[in-house]
Amino acid sequence: MSLQEELVxxxxxxxxxxxxxxxxxxxxxxxxxxxxxxxxxxEGEFVCLVGPxxxxxxxxxxxxxxxxxxxxxxxxxxxxxVLNPGRHRLVxxxxxxxxxxxxxxxxxxxxxxxxxxxxxxxxxxxxKFFIQLVGLEKFSAAHVHELSGGMKQRVALARxxxxxxxVLLMDEPFAALxxxxxxxLYSDIQRIWHKRRKTIVFVTHNVREAxxxxxxxxxxxxxxxxxxxxxxxxxxxxxxxxxxxxAEYAGRITRALKGHSAGEVSxx
Amino acid sequence: MRRAFLATLFFVALVSIWxxxxxxxxxxxxxxxxxxxxxxxxxxAARDGTLLQATTVTVRRLLLGYFIGVxxxxxxxxxxxASKFMEDTVxxxxxxxxxxxxxxxxxxxxxxxxxxxxxxLFVVIMGTVWSVVIATDTGVRNIPSIYARAARTMGSRxxxxxxxxxxxxxxxxxxxxxxxxxxxxxxxxxxxxIYVTILTGFGLGHLLHYGRELHAMDQVIGVMLIIVLxxxxxxxxxxxxxxRFLHRRWGTGAR
Numbered sequence: 001m002s003l004q005e006e007l008v009x010x011x012x013x014x015x016x017x018x019x020x021x022x023x024x025x026x027x028x029x030x031x032x033x034x035x036x037x038x039x040x041x042x043e044g045e046f047v048c049l050v051g052p053x054x055x056x057x058x059x060x061x062x063x064x065x066x067x068x069x070x071x072x073x074x075x076x077x078x079x080x081x082v083l084n085p086g087r088h089r090l091v092x093x094x095x096x097x098x099x100x101x102x103x104x105x106x107x108x109x110x111x112x113x114x115x116x117x118x119x120x121x122x123x124x125x126x127x128k129f130f131i132q133l134v135g136l137e138k139f140s141a142a143h144v145h146e147l148s149g150g151m152k153q154r155v156a157l158a159r160x161x162x163x164x165x166x167v168l169l170m171d172e173p174f175a176a177l178x179x180x181x182x183x184x185l186y187s188d189i190q191r192i193w194h195k196r197r198k199t200i201v202f203v204t205h206n207v208r209e210a211x212x213x214x215x216x217x218x219x220x221x222x223x224x225x226x227x228x229x230x231x232x233x234x235x236x237x238x239x240x241x242x243x244x245x246x247a248e249y250a251g252r253i254t255r256a257l258k259g260h261s262a263g264e265v266s267x268x
Numbered sequence: 269m270r271r272a273f274l275a276t277l278f279f280v281a282l283v284s285i286w287x288x289x290x291x292x293x294x295x296x297x298x299x300x301x302x303x304x305x306x307x308x309x310x311x312x313a314a315r316d317g318t319l320l321q322a323t324t325v326t327v328r329r330l331l332l333g334y335f336i337g338v339x340x341x342x343x344x345x346x347x348x349x350a351s352k353f354m355e356d357t358v359x360x361x362x363x364x365x366x367x368x369x370x371x372x373x374x375x376x377x378x379x380x381x382x383x384x385x386x387x388x389l390f391v392v393i394m395g396t397v398w399s400v401v402i403a404t405d406t407g408v409r410n411i412p413s414i415y416a417r418a419a420r421t422m423g424s425r426x427x428x429x430x431x432x433x434x435x436x437x438x439x440x441x442x443x444x445x446x447x448x449x450x451x452x453x454x455x456x457x458x459x460x461x462i463y464v465t466i467l468t469g470f471g472l473g474h475l476l477h478y479g480r481e482l483h484a485m486d487q488v489i490g491v492m493l494i495i496v497l498x499x500x501x502x503x504x505x506x507x508x509x510x511x512r513f514l515h516r517r518w519g520t521g522a523r
Contacts, residue, residue, distance in 0.1 A: 065421055085421040097418040100518045101436040110432075111422035145519025163422065 003122045012199040013078045013166035015041040020073035032224035033059045044197040048210035056225025090165040094172045096152035098144045105140040111163040130158040150181035170202045190238045208250045212241040301486040309486040326471035334453040337396025345404025362401040370395035370456035383466040395456025396449045403445020407438030
């Protein structure tokens with residue numbers, strides 16, 4: 001693959017979750033994390049999974065990534081069953097999970113070095129491109145602990161984008177950040193998604209965040225984890241999390257959520 | 269500058285107190301020699317070459333035994349952390365033998381190897397290996413699982429995972445394990461040298477032993493000082509730079 005192709009990136013993938021069930025058994029109890037969940041996600045679609053804690057939304061994300069396997073059912077990515085983690089579906093975790101023994105560029109290079117067909121100079125170019133995309137070009141040589149929480153998540157985003165996955169999976173990536181930093185990242189992620197079309201599955205318990213980012217919000221309920229309702233969000237982009245239209249959608253979803261579960265969801 | 273001055277002051281005060289206690293004549297000078305006579309012994313031993321020779325012999329044994337110990341202990345520790353079977357077998361063995369004071373290896377080493385260099389080396393290696401195994405094993409088990417998960421999604425597995433993720437991630441534990449291994453090696457060697465007389469090399473432990481035999485207290489204290497000094501220097505030269513590097517990278521440590 002040439003450097004030019006690498007900088008443009010491959011087309012996004014479509015995902016299909018087919019009848020997936022998952023149980024967690026401990027010595028004391030069995031938790032029914034997912035119960036016959038089916039879901040289709042189109043190429044380049046931005047989908048948010050929302051629900052109370054323990055509703056299986058993170059479990060579903062792990063199953064899509066291949067880090068966990070379902071007890072029943074299957075996840076198809078571009079008509080191929082997902083059996084293992086793979087470079088085409090990269091994950092961004094709640095904690096940045098950056099490697100402290102590497103500097104910023106080293107972290108972004110990590111996944112790239114595992115990608116065949118590129119020279120090391122091309123890898124470096126790609127890494128620089130993505131560090132610039134998240135606005136951290138001045139910090140490529142910084143150590144991880146020198147970065148703020150928001151900067152760490154930007155590096156994590158660059159690291160996940162650099163090997164050009166076709167699907168980006170985000171597990172409450174902004175939950176630990178302060179409100180101002182989060183708002184900045186909402187506009188960043190929309191800008192980046194606009195530039196580099198990816199299929200994104202984004203897990204959050206924050207309804208406004210979901211409405212701000214998603215084409216479609218999928219509402220989960222728990223015990224057992226099921227899809228309760230789906231909401232299309234046809235608002236124009238880029239969206240401002242503080243806008244009134246957005247608040248109306250968020251309110252509707254929050255009411256639906258409260259109808260199913262007793263609170264537990266924040267409407268920040 | 270101020271720090272160096274205060275530190276110097278502390279040690280000068282320490283030697284002064286020693287000096288005044290000797291002056292006060294509470295104990296016989298046979299039991300407590302003056303700082304001056306210890307200094308004179310050290311100077312004499314340095315001039316006639318005994319000190320340098322003994323130090324060389326000791327340090328060579330130490331380095332050889334230590335590096336062999338690490339070379340065996342590190343991979344063993346990786347194995348015990350990776351496989352249940354190794355954990356239940358070698359892991360348990362290491363845990364048990366680590367509690368065995370290394371002096372206890374000396375009778376066995378003497379019977380197996382006789383009064384030879386091999387006996388010395390054997391005791392040092394036994395003193396080092398098990399603590400390195402335990403430290404490596406602990407280090408790998410303490411890696412946050414999120415590193416391994418992140419690496420897996422990016423396609424890291426097998427040898428790549430071990431060399432590029434698990435080893436560097438456990439580095440802080442490994443280094444403190446190496447340091448502990450070093451301390452154990454040093455103790456084992458001194459015990460071995462004091463107990464085992466061999467003709468192939470006369471180490472610091474032997475000097476200490478003969479100091480006692482000859483009731484030469486200035487020699488006993490002088491050699492002890494040298495042993496302390498070697499411990500200090502290796503810590504400052506060998507481990508301090510690595511620890512500083514780790515603190516910088518990981519952002520740990522108070523300073």
